[in-house]
Structures are given as C-alpha cells and as structure tokens.
Amino acid sequence: MRCKGCGYSLFNHRGRTCPECGAAFSPADFEFRANAVEFCCPGCMQPYYGTDARGLPEPRAFACVSCGAACDLGAMVLRPAPGVREDEAELNRVPWEDRSLPWRRRFLRTVGDAMVRPSRLGAAIACSQGGGSARFLLALTLVAAVPTALAAFAFGALLQMGAVPPGSTWSAASARNDLLAIALACAAGVAVAVAAVLAGVLAVAALATLVLRMAGVDAPWRRTWPTFAYTAAPLAVCAVPCVGPYCGVYVAGVWWLVAAGIALGSSCRASAGRAVAAVVIPAVVMLGLAASGLVLFVVMPATAAVKAATAAGAAAATAPDQGAPAADGEPERETAPVPEPETEPEPAPEDSP
Ligand SMILES: [Zn+2]
Ligand SMILES: [Zn+2]
Incomplete structure (x- = not known):
C-alpha cells in the first residue's frame, strides 16, 4: 500500500494523509490479496482480515470483538500479515x-x-x-x-521518384x-x-x-x-x-x-x-x-555472385573472338577453342571488347 502520489509506504500509519507528501488516502482506494493484510482496530489493535473480492473486510464497519470500539475501514490501521512482504500484500492487476x-x-x-x-x-x-x-x-x-x-x-x-533522370520514359501510367x-x-x-x-x-x-x-x-x-x-x-x-x-x-x-x-x-x-x-x-x-x-x-550468395561474374569476365577476356561475355556468369565452353579457362587462367590481354 503505497501513496499514489509519491510512493511512500502507508502501512502501520494511523493518519489518513501521506506523511511524506500530505495527500489524503483511504484503505478503500486499494485492493489486497486475500488474507495478506491485517486490518487492526484503532483502539486495541485486534486484527481482522479482508474477505471480499478486493481483499477488504466485510462489513466495512462493525464493533470490535475485543474492546467493543467502533471499527470503520476508513479509520483502521493496516499492516501486512505475518510472513507477507509489504510489496506482496497489494493485489496488482495487469x-x-x-x-x-x-x-x-x-x-x-x-x-x-x-x-x-x-x-x-x-x-x-x-x-x-x-x-x-x-x-x-x-x-x-x-x-x-x-x-x-x-x-x-x-x-x-x-x-x-524525384530522382528520375531527365529523358527517361517515366509516365503517369508507369507511376x-x-x-x-x-x-x-x-x-x-x-x-x-x-x-x-x-x-x-x-x-x-x-x-x-x-x-x-x-x-x-x-x-x-x-x-x-x-x-x-x-x-x-x-x-x-x-x-x-x-x-x-x-x-x-x-x-x-x-x-x-x-x-x-x-x-x-x-x-x-x-x-x-x-x-x-x-x-x-x-x-x-x-x-x-x-x-x-x-x-x-x-553475404555468401553475394560473394558467390561476384566470384561468378569475375570468372565470367575472365573467361570472356581469354576468348576475345567469341564476342560478348556470357550474361549469367557461366563461361561458354562448348565452342571455346582455348584451353580450360577455370584450371589454367591466362593473363587477360588488354584488347577485350
Ligand atoms: Zn505521498
Ligand atoms: Zn478493539
């Protein structure tokens, strides 16, 4: 049970205002786990337990069985039950x-x-x-x-779209x-x-x-x-x-x-x-x-693609009379009159197309 304004612990406190920031509070503003909190008579500190769905005593006002004083939820002193940590007493809901x-x-x-x-x-x-x-x-x-x-x-x-080069075939339909x-x-x-x-x-x-x-x-x-x-x-x-x-x-x-x-x-x-x-x-x-x-x-497919392209370029360079290099990275082997390009790559001459 912490002050909703400043987070100060309000257990064992008789007053109904937060000692830290002065905000008013009532035990009825909180929900507690079943039997996790003792509600004590302000006269003799006889403990009572919360039994309703919100973990509060039912009825809210009654006569103390021990001293006969009037016990009202608003005036009772709250403390965690034995063995319950302060931060475990409140019923937090997601x-x-x-x-x-x-x-x-x-x-x-x-x-x-x-x-x-x-x-x-x-x-x-x-x-x-x-x-x-x-x-x-x-x-x-x-x-x-x-x-x-x-x-x-x-x-x-x-x-x-703004970077379309001038003279390109960009039209409303293509857009x-x-x-x-x-x-x-x-x-x-x-x-x-x-x-x-x-x-x-x-x-x-x-x-x-x-x-x-x-x-x-x-x-x-x-x-x-x-x-x-x-x-x-x-x-x-x-x-x-x-x-x-x-x-x-x-x-x-x-x-x-x-x-x-x-x-x-x-x-x-x-x-x-x-x-x-x-x-x-x-x-x-x-x-x-x-x-x-x-x-x-x-990375690996990209490296493989670059390698294939390089190999294709090298193959095309070693066979300049075959025209354009193979488009897909596969050297055209069936008509190439040169020795195997993969096993013995020749230094590339400078007159490639
Ligand atoms: Zn406070
Ligand atoms: Zn009492």
Whole structure:
C-alpha cells in the first residue's frame, strides 16, 4: 500500500494523509490479496482480515470483538500479515487483463506500466489469473508502429521518384504501376515484420525460460511469456514519426530488455543476476543467429555472385573472338577453342571488347 502520489509506504500509519507528501488516502482506494493484510482496530489493535473480492473486510464497519470500539475501514490501521512482504500484500492487476476497462485504456495503461513501472507489472503477472491475450497485445503494439513505417517507406519512394533522370520514359501510367507495387511491398513488408517480431519475442521468451529453469528458478511459461510480451510495449516508440523508424528500434530494444529483466525479477522471483542472465543470454544468441543468417543468406550468395561474374569476365577476356561475355556468369565452353579457362587462367590481354 503505497501513496499514489509519491510512493511512500502507508502501512502501520494511523493518519489518513501521506506523511511524506500530505495527500489524503483511504484503505478503500486499494485492493489486497486475500488474507495478506491485517486490518487492526484503532483502539486495541485486534486484527481482522479482508474477505471480499478486493481483499477488504466485510462489513466495512462493525464493533470490535475485543474492546467493543467502533471499527470503520476508513479509520483502521493496516499492516501486512505475518510472513507477507509489504510489496506482496497489494493485489496488482495487469491493466490489459482488466476486462472492466475499455480496450484502448487497457492497452495504454499496460504500455505505461511496461515503460515506467516494470517491477509492478511483474508483480501483477506473478498473481495474474490470465484473462488477456499477451500475443494480441504484442501484435497491437507492433501494428501501432505501422503508419510511421508506411510514411517512412512512402517518403523514400517519393525521393526515388524525384530522382528520375531527365529523358527517361517515366509516365503517369508507369507511376501508377510503381505506386501499386510500392503499396503491395508495404503490405507484405508490414505483415512479415509483425510476424518476425512476434517470432523473435517468442524465441527470446523461450530461451529466457530455459536459462531461468537451468538456474533453478521456478519459471512457468504462463509467467515468462506475458512478462516478455507485456514489456515489449516500448516497441511502440517506433510509432513516433521521424525518429521512430531510425533509432526507435534500438532504443525500444534496449528498453524492452531492461524492463523485461526488472519484471522477471518480480514475476518469477528471480534474483537480479539471474534476471539479467535471462535477458542477456537470449539477446546474444538471437544477435548471433541474426548475424550468421546475414552471412549465410546475404553475404555468401553475394560473394558467390561476384566470384561468378569475375570468372565470367575472365573467361570472356581469354576468348576475345567469341564476342560478348556470357550474361549469367557461366563461361561458354562448348565452342571455346582455348584451353580450360577455370584450371589454367591466362593473363587477360588488354584488347577485350
Ligand atoms: Zn505521498
Ligand atoms: Zn478493539
């Protein structure tokens, strides 16, 4: 039970204003886990327990069984039950899972909690009963970034159009075709990007679960997956025009890992070191996979293509009487009167066509 204005702990406090900032409060403003808080008679400190859905005593006003004084919820002294930590007493709810709110408010509150209060979000996940689709929230976050991505893409396309060289056969008809192609490419790109990020977050969450379990932490998937999915909300930073598409993904990526680490600490009761390992190891593995994918599917084919082109050029140069060099990088061997060009490459004469 912390002051909603300044965060000061309000347990064991008789007054109804925050001693730190002076804001008024009432125990009825809070929700508690069942039997996690003792509501004490202000006269004799006889404890009572909260029994209703919000963890508050029912009825709210009664006569103390011990001293007979009038006990009213508004005047009672609250303290955590024996063995309950102060920060475990309150019933934190993931805003996204609170079906009583409209979806837009649920979404924005979850984004806010993920960005500035990941520890509280983690505590809420720890006692979550489900009720919201983490995957849907994540997809919504990514889709929020789509308009900006489209704008950046369209801006690039306009620059390309402005760079049409004079005298080219550029017309309204070809521009229409170009725009159609750009729109299709945009739609496909957005779909692929959303699917790729979803898969990436899933992979990181799975690896983190593995790391935590190997470190002896009780890390069920129903807690680790929402932790990563809900804290990925900073990816919505990519929706900020101009800045988002360029550095948003780096800022948001780091923000996400930091928030996920903090939230894991409270959602899975992991120590700081284990929580850090659970986000750093998957991140390094994923970066390594991305780098090897880049080498395997982009750098190596490109190198092979350059080599083939060079070989074709060399072959054409060694057989200048054969006319134009082969277009596809395969030297024309069946008519070449010269010795095998691959095994004994001759120095290229200077009179090539
Ligand atoms: Zn306060
Ligand atoms: Zn009493």
